[in-house]
Amino acid sequence: AQSVAQPEDQVNVAEGNPLTVKCTYSVSGNPYLFWYVQYPNRGLQFLLKYITGDNLVKGSYGFEAEFNKSQTSFHLKKPSALVSDSALYFCAVRDLRDDKIIFGKGTRLHILP
Amino acid sequence: EAGVAQSPRYKIIEKRQSVAFWCNPISGHATLYWYQQILGQGPKLLIQFQNNGVVDDSQLPKDRFSAERLKGVDSTLKIQPAKLEDSAVYLCASSLGPQGREAFFGQGTRLTVV
Numbered sequence: 185a186q187s188v189a190q191p192e193d194q195v196n197v198a199e200g201n202p203l204t205v206k207c208t209y210s211v212s213g214n215p216y217l218f219w220y221v222q223y224p225n226r227g228l229q230f231l232l233k234y235i236t237g238d239n240l241v242k243g244s245y246g247f248e249a250e251f252n253k254s255q256t257s258f259h260l261k262k263p264s265a266l267v268s269d270s271a272l273y274f275c276a277v278r279d280l281r282d283d284k285i286i287f288g289k290g291t292r293l294h295i296l297p
Numbered sequence: 298e299a300g301v302a303q304s305p306r307y308k309i310i311e312k313r314q315s316v317a318f319w320c321n322p323i324s325g326h327a328t329l330y331w332y333q334q335i336l337g338q339g340p341k342l343l344i345q346f347q348n349n350g351v352v353d354d355s356q357l358p359k360d361r362f363s364a365e366r367l368k369g370v371d372s373t374l375k376i377q378p379a380k381l382e383d384s385a386v387y388l389c390a391s392s393l394g395p396q397g398r399e400a401f402f403g404q405g406t407r408l409t410v411v
Binding site for chain 1: 301328330332338339340341342345347352353388390392394399400401402403404405407
């Protein structure tokens with residue numbers, strides 16, 4: 185069965201600095217990977233996805249993610265953090281054999297002014 | 298394009314009562330998911346529909362939870378009887394289907410069982 189690990193409960197970054205939120209995954213076949221963001225009292229918003237092709241994918245709000253097959257990782261990145269990026273971030277993996285989308289436990293990103 | 302609609306937004310019930318949540322997916326989306334998100338945790342998949350058929354319900358506590366998807370469109374999730382540990386946000390999501398398509402989420406229903 186597929187699984188997702190987000191090793192950090194919280195990440196603190198100063199505004200203007202680059203940020204990274206880590207994610208590793210386990211899936212039998214080719215991974216389809218996603219990042220979502222959740223603001224307080226809101227549902228999950230889709231940020232970006234990796235299906236195939238370039239290992240660096242770009243998404244909404246200036247976020248990007250780097251797929252690394254050998255390390256089974258899909259880390260979320262942004263070159264310059266904004267205070268408004270403070271939220272809860274979830275990594276997810278889709279297994280095409282059963283079409284399930286499984287989420288990690290989430291990482292709270294706190295951008296310090 | 299209208300998003301995934303869920304109702305109610307909030308619900309407070311006493312333990313042993315029953316409750317139902319409703320979801321209207323994005324038009325044309327064949328796949329519908331119900332997730333349970335307990336505070337401080339990631340969403341946990343409860344049940345997945347493809348059109349009006351159940352694809353996976355391995356994590357659904359079937360002694361108290363039930364779900365249906367009428368005519369492959371709207372869906373309801375029911376809890377009867379509710380327990381204190383059912384307090385969570387219940388998220389509905391839909392996607393066009395397989396092949397790596399992302400899922401789109403509703404705003405969720407926050408259930409508090411007292």
